[in-house]
Amino acid sequence: MAESIKQQLVISGLxxxxxxxxTRLLAEAAxxxxxxxxxxxxxxxxxxxGVVLSHLKVGDxxxxxxxxxxxxxxxxxKLENMARHGFFLKPDGWAAVNANADQxxxxxxxxxxxxxxxxxxxxxxxxxxxLGWALKTAxxxxxxxxxxxxxxxxxxxxxxxxxxxxxxxxxxxxxxEAGYNAxxx
Amino acid sequence: MTERRLLLGNEAIARGLVENGCAMATSYxxxxxSEILAAVAFxxxxxxxxxHTQWAVNEKIAFEIAYAGCxxxxxxxxxxxxxxxxxxxxPLMSAAYMGVNGGFVVISxxxxxxxxxxxxxDSRMMAMMAKIPVLDPDSPEQAREMIGLAxxxxxxxxxxxxxxxxxxxxxxxxxIDLRAIPENNREVNFEKNPARWAATPxxxxxxxxxxxxxxxxxxxxxASAPVRLNPGxxxxxxxxxxxxxxxxxxxxxKALKLWSKIPLYQIRQPxxxxxxxxTRLLKNYDxxLVIEETTGVIEMQLADRYHVKGKLSQTVSRVGELSPEKVxxxxxxxxxxxxxxxxxxxxxxxxxxxxxxxxxxxxxxxxKKAAPRGIYTSDIGCYTLGLNLGAVDTxxxxxxxxxxxxxxxxAYKNEKKRPDVVxxxxxxxxxxxxxxxxxxxxxxKNKFVLVILDNRTTAMTGSQPTPASGIGAGGEPLNAVDxxxxxxxxGVKFCKLGNPYKVKxxxxxxxxxxxxxxxxxxxxxxxxxxxxxDMLRKGETGQYIPVEVADTCDGCGYCIQHFExxxxxxxxxxxxxxxxxxxxxxxxxxxxxxxxPKGSFVIKKN
Ligand code: SF4
Ligand code: SF4
Numbered sequence: 170m171a172e173s174i175k176q177q178l179v180i181s182g183l184x185x186x187x188x189x190x191x192t193r194l195l196a197e198a199a200x201x202x203x204x205x206x207x208x209x210x211x212x213x214x215x216x217x218x219g220v221v222l223s224h225l226k227v228g229d230x231x232x233x234x235x236x237x238x239x240x241x242x243x244x245x246x247k248l249e250n251m252a253r254h255g256f257f258l259k260p261d262g263w264a265a266v267n268a269n270a271d272q273x274x275x276x277x278x279x280x281x282x283x284x285x286x287x288x289x290x291x292x293x294x295x296x297x298x299x300l301g302w303a304l305k306t307a308x309x310x311x312x313x314x315x316x317x318x319x320x321x322x323x324x325x326x327x328x329x330x331x332x333x334x335x336x337x338x339x340x341x342x343x344x345x346e347a348g349y350n351a352x353x354x
Numbered sequence: 355m356t357e358r359r360l361l362l363g364n365e366a367i368a369r370g371l372v373e374n375g376c377a378m379a380t381s382y383x384x385x386x387x388s389e390i391l392a393a394v395a396f397x398x399x400x401x402x403x404x405x406h407t408q409w410a411v412n413e414k415i416a417f418e419i420a421y422a423g424c425x426x427x428x429x430x431x432x433x434x435x436x437x438x439x440x441x442x443x444x445p446l447m448s449a450a451y452m453g454v455n456g457g458f459v460v461i462s463x464x465x466x467x468x469x470x471x472x473x474x475x476d477s478r479m480m481a482m483m484a485k486i487p488v489l490d491p492d493s494p495e496q497a498r499e500m501i502g503l504a505x506x507x508x509x510x511x512x513x514x515x516x517x518x519x520x521x522x523x524x525x526x527x528x529x530i531d532l533r534a535i536p537e538n539n540r541e542v543n544f545e546k547n548p549a550r551w552a553a554t555p556x557x558x559x560x561x562x563x564x565x566x567x568x569x570x571x572x573x574x575x576x577a578s579a580p581v582r583l584n585p586g587x588x589x590x591x592x593x594x595x596x597x598x599x600x601x602x603x604x605x606x607x608k609a610l611k612l613w614s615k616i617p618l619y620q621i622r623q624p625x626x627x628x629x630x631x632x633t634r635l636l637k638n639y640d641x642x643l644v645i646e647e648t649t650g651v652i653e654m655q656l657a658d659r660y661h662v663k664g665k666l667s668q669t670v671s672r673v674g675e676l677s678p679e680k681v682x683x684x685x686x687x688x689x690x691x692x693x694x695x696x697x698x699x700x701x702x703x704x705x706x707x708x709x710x711x712x713x714x715x716x717x718x719x720x721x722k723k724a725a726p727r728g729i730y731t732s733d734i735g736c737y738t739l740g741l742n743l744g745a746v747d748t749x750x751x752x753x754x755x756x757x758x759x760x761x762x763x764x765a766y767k768n769e770k771k772r773p774d775v776v777x778x779x780x781x782x783x784x785x786x787x788x789x790x791x792x793x794x795x796x797x798x799k800n801k802f803v804l805v806i807l808d809n810r811t812t813a814m815t816g817s818q819p820t821p822a823s824g825i826g827a828g829g830e831p832l833n834a835v836d837x838x839x840x841x842x843x844x845g846v847k848f849c850k851l852g853n854p855y856k857v858k859x860x861x862x863x864x865x866x867x868x869x870x871x872x873x874x875x876x877x878x879x880x881x882x883x884x885x886x887x888d889m890l891r892k893g894e895t896g897q898y899i900p901v902e903v904a905d906t907c908d909g910c911g912y913c914i915q916h917f918e919x920x921x922x923x924x925x926x927x928x929x930x931x932x933x934x935x936x937x938x939x940x941x942x943x944x945x946x947x948x949x950x951p952k953g954s955f956v957i958k959k960n
Contacts, residue, residue: 183704184706185709185939192527193360193527196360196527196529197360199529200358200359200360200529203358205528205529206360206527206528206529207493207526207527207528208526208527208528209522209525209526209527210362210525210526210527211469211525217706217707217708217709217736217739218704218706218707218709218920219703219704219705219706219707220703220704230605231492231493231601231602231604231605232598232601232602232604232605232606232678233493233522233526233528233598233601234522234602234677234678235678236606236677236678236679236682237679237696237698238696249701249704252699252701253698253699253701255699256696256698256699292937292938293938
């Protein structure tokens with residue numbers, strides 16, 4: 170087992186945006202790396218267009234939830250959730266935030282995932298674009314906050330998942346790449 | 355050959371069931387328990403296990419079927435959410451007296467918060483009332499383990515055993531090593547014993563005595579006894595914790611560097627609490643803190659008002675979920691450490707809303723047109739969200755839409771002005787608890803309209819089949835029960851079918867029903883159109899009408915207020931107010947064409 174990796178990530182968005190899917194991919198990446206993993210998800214009523222929040226903890230944890238100011242990283246699929254869930258982030262954590270050119274997000278690294286999704290004509294892929302962007306953002310973070318997995322790791326998870334569904338796989342990889350290579354504005 | 359797999363808590367519970375030879379699993383869907391049965395059916399298919407899995411019409415029926423299974427010597431299980439256990443409480447209380455033959459596990463998932471429920475009730479209290487043992491897992495992994503323990507206790511002491519996971523266990527995912535699934539070669543053998551299985555009140559007293567004996571023995575059973583998690587710690591203060599609160603407590607005590615200072619016990623079986631442990635505890639410690647969800651079940655059994663702190667002493671909040679930050683605050687207070695209070699920002703919430711294109715929205719719009727000043731009783735399901743549209747006035751519990759409509763009718767029937775009453779209920783909920791209420795309304799000639807929102811699935815909990823679907827938990831073909839015939843069979847004379855997407859016709863139909871009900875008694879309209887999410891899941895497509903908003907839109911906001919399709923975006927610009935349609939969300943149901951009073955929604959040219 171890799172030496173004492175301990176990482177806590179918060180993924181936040183709205184119902185229907187695919188928050189759970191992103192959480193799932195990251196958790197599977199942890200498993201592929203033989204790391205213990207814990208996630209906590211929103212189900213039921215809130216999934217109908219409400220606020221969806223998931224917690225992901227990689228390493229030696231017993232509780233599935235993250236306390237305020239403890240998250241190493243934040244993935245925000247909808248800008249308005251920054252105000253809601255920004256408090257989870259620790260002072261030197263990183264945040265990958267979906268925001269367009271007009272919206273200024275004070276903390277974190279913005280990426281216009283909505284526009285990129287239109288550009289690659291895959292409007293539902295905002296989640297993967299933000300994930301791609303988060304992988305890039307975390308690469309640049311201070312060494313203590315680097316993500317437990319890399320761009321390549323997530324690509325391999327996607328390949329395992331969509332092995333036989335070639336079209337889905339291509340579209341997903343494309344979205345992930347669009348986020349990973351998005352220029353920071 | 356262990357394989358590590360990421361499992362949802364509910365899948366881990368299902369895995370525990372099949373790994374322990376469960377031969378019959380039944381359920382009625384309800385968040386946070388819904389995925390348990392689906393996962394059992396999945397493992398069954400994947401491993402070709404010979405067993406019975408099914409969605410039952412309601413929790414009571416699910417319970418009784420699985421209970422009969424254990425009477426024949428098989429290991430069986432029933433799963434439901436906590437309010438479902440209310441529905442199944444009748445057989446639960448009685449089954450506790452009669453006991454079991456094969457192992458029987460009752461899984462009742464609680465929802466502190468509540469995140470997706472009407473109440474925060476504690477199923478462990480139901481276990482106490484029924485006098486059966488209850489296990490309280492802290493994680494998916496432990497939930498899986500505890501299924502084995504539950505069967506062991508159940509068969510050793512011949513009693514049903516409850517497993518009480520909470521939302522944070524059900525809906526966490528954890529990496530878990532899969533174990534082998536044993537060959538199921540138990541003999542099915544119902545041994546007749548009417549003195550027990552059909553006991554009359556006289557024998558029930560005897561059974562009750564036996565039950566007390568069982569409980570006393572279970573309170574001495576080693577395998578489920580409290581576990582000391584940090585044997586090194588010494589002191590006169592001690593913390594007891596159970597369920598997911600114990601998982602938070604462990605992590606927080608380490609973070610606060612209290613791990614070697616305050617002894618911590620995890621209670622795995624909150625009821626009956628081990629007697630010897632209680633005696634030792636009260637003797638050895640001056641200060642005892644109990645952290646548990648949601649009621650003070652462990653605390654109550656400590657029966658000491660001076661040294662025990664918890665829910666009863668109001669040290670631990672009696673309502674709401676025990677989030678890790680709350681647990682931290684409680685432990686800091688107990689250990690005399692400083693705690694930095696933190697209030698998360700109050701950002702105006704996004705209220706949940708029906709999906710874009712949801713047929714319920716169209717039904718509600720029509721109902722409000724047809725009975726504008728009516729009383730609208732409703733029920734449990736996605737359509738509860740009709741309250742955003744002002745088309746839902748009451749939500750009590752499963753099936754109550756119909757009985758409450760009856761109650762409102764009786765309350766008003768001698769008044770000069772009688773409001774129209776329109777009840778809405780989903781197809782699955784109608785089967786669950788609506789049918790007896792409808793029969794009652796027919797007998798009493800109650801004057802109201804019932805709209806059955808028939809979207810052909812149990813949508814809210816993730817699209818489980820209904821009795822009208824004709825398919826089983828594993829997708830196998832079954833018989834389908836036709837709602838229309840059922841309604842007519844209940845004695846309803848006015849029962850008509852409509853498509854809510856055809857707003858005008860459908861509104862006229864509801865009006866007709868209202869007029870009929872005023873004179874004659876209950877009238878039923880079946881509003882039939884499939885759930886759009888379910889269609890999406892199955893790869894089906896409904897009608898697609900490309901809609902856009904014409905320049906005539908003056909931003910009056912009528913559609914936003916009365917229709918609230920999430921695909922409609924309101925623009926409040928300086929020079930102009932108007933509405934547009936979000937192409938990402940719009941599914942082209944075309945219903946909004948009928949909604950705007952000015953006719954500003956139009957079909958896109960070409
Ligand atoms: S899931 Fe189906 S029934 Fe529920 S709100 Fe969405 S469309 Fe309506
Ligand atoms: S057609 Fe109108 S009502 Fe239907 S989903 Fe699109 S915007 Fe909503």
